[in-house]
Amino acid sequence: PGSTATGLLQDADVALSEAKRDGKARWRIFDLSMADAAMARLETESALRDALDQNEFVVHYQPIHQLSDNSRTGFEALVRWNHPTQGLLSPASFLSVAEDSALITVIGAQVLSHVCSDMQRSPHGSDHVAVNVSAIELAQPQWADATIDTIVESGVDPARLTIELTETAVMSTRRDLSADLLRLRELGIGIHVDDFGTGYSSIALLRDLPVTGIKLDRSFVSSLNDPESQSYALAQGLASLAFSIGLIGVAEGIETPVQSAFLRGMGWTHGQGYLFGKPAALDEWALA
Ligand code: C2E
Ligand code: MG
Ligand code: MG
Numbered sequence: 001p002g003s004t005a006t007g008l009l010q011d012a013d014v015a016l017s018e019a020k021r022d023g024k025a026r027w028r029i030f031d032l033s034m035a036d037a038a039m040a041r042l043e044t045e046s047a048l049r050d051a052l053d054q055n056e057f058v059v060h061y062q063p064i065h066q067l068s069d070n071s072r073t074g075f076e077a078l079v080r081w082n083h084p085t086q087g088l089l090s091p092a093s094f095l096s097v098a099e100d101s102a103l104i105t106v107i108g109a110q111v112l113s114h115v116c117s118d119m120q121r122s123p124h125g126s127d128h129v130a131v132n133v134s135a136i137e138l139a140q141p142q143w144a145d146a147t148i149d150t151i152v153e154s155g156v157d158p159a160r161l162t163i164e165l166t167e168t169a170v171m172s173t174r175r176d177l178s179a180d181l182l183r184l185r186e187l188g189i190g191i192h193v194d195d196f197g198t199g200y201s202s203i204a205l206l207r208d209l210p211v212t213g214i215k216l217d218r219s220f221v222s223s224l225n226d227p228e229s230q231s232y233a234l235a236q237g238l239a240s241l242a243f244s245i246g247l248i249g250v251a252e253g254i255e256t257p258v259q260s261a262f263l264r265g266m267g268w269t270h271g272q273g274y275l276f277g278k279p280a281a282l283d284e285w286a287l288a
Helices: 005-021 032-053 095-100 104-120 143-154 167-172 178-186 202-208 218-222 231-244 257-266
Strands: 057-066 072-083 087-089 128-132 161-166 190-196 213-216 248-251 270-272
Touching: 005 032, 005 095, 032 072, 032 095, 032 104, 057 104, 057 128, 072 104, 095 104, 104 128, 104 143, 128 190, 143 178, 161 167, 167 190, 167 202, 178 190, 190 202, 190 248, 213 231, 218 231, 231 248, 231 257, 257 270
Parallel strands: 072 128, 128 161, 161 190, 190 213, 213 248, 248 270
Antiparallel strands: 057 072, 057 270, 072 087
16 A cells, blocks of 8 residues: 555565575565665665775685694685775675675675785795685676686786685586686686585585585584584595595684594594684785
């Protein structure tokens, strides 16, 4: 009652977007809180556009260590929004809007350029850097070309770079990624499956794509000690899986020496987490 045809269509569109965000084959009933949320997302989207113009995205680095001797082998690059009034924002507060609006493709390109120029300062260094790539980026036919161009033009040894993609990202894209990923592999770029164990079809993906490593999701690591959770057995099984098909195994979210020792005993070769260091700006680390 009281709504106009245009208003009704707009509201239906808001409910449609909500339903899509939650996954396929579902319905949602429009309510006013949805309209508020949609308005907030629009505001974030417009702020993201300004942020891109103003170069407000910065890259933080979190160290990745070899568990056998605790030596550092490289970093994961993690984007942050240096917001003019709210300070440093983590991806949780803007990534989903960036993905819905496809602005993530521009942000992702900026992150890769930042990383390559940071690495250029030590072109023959030994630190590897892993960069996250989202489903929306993978869906772009020109993504592989653009990625390769940026890396090759920077002069950084491609073998020092790894891209991290999630199982869900790979499954949700309609494109066949194997040819693109093979081209990256031929240059020596590594391909790791992020948040392993939380998505779908993980095992087939390891068979069908030229993957070089898996990252055990933090949720397994945080519940290693919980006898109810079966995380211990699963983490152990996934370590043998990684080992038997020759993949690098990185455990995420290691916060205690006990977790590190457990994971190392299971066969996880690498680890990342607050125990080794929190993500921080490059001046806190010397990228070697
Ligand atoms: P991710 O790739 O799985 O990155 C690991 C996340 O876990 C990071 O959160 C990191 O700060 C956090 N973390 C690391 N060690 C610990 C720990 O010991 N304990 C706890 N509680 N947390 C830990 P962050 O930086 O907020 O990033 C969240 C997600 O946002 C990332 O998850 C990644 O999926 C996405 N992301 C980050 N940067 C980019 C980017 O440049 N492009 C894209 N497409 N996605 C990105
Ligand atoms: Mg990652
Ligand atoms: Mg992860």
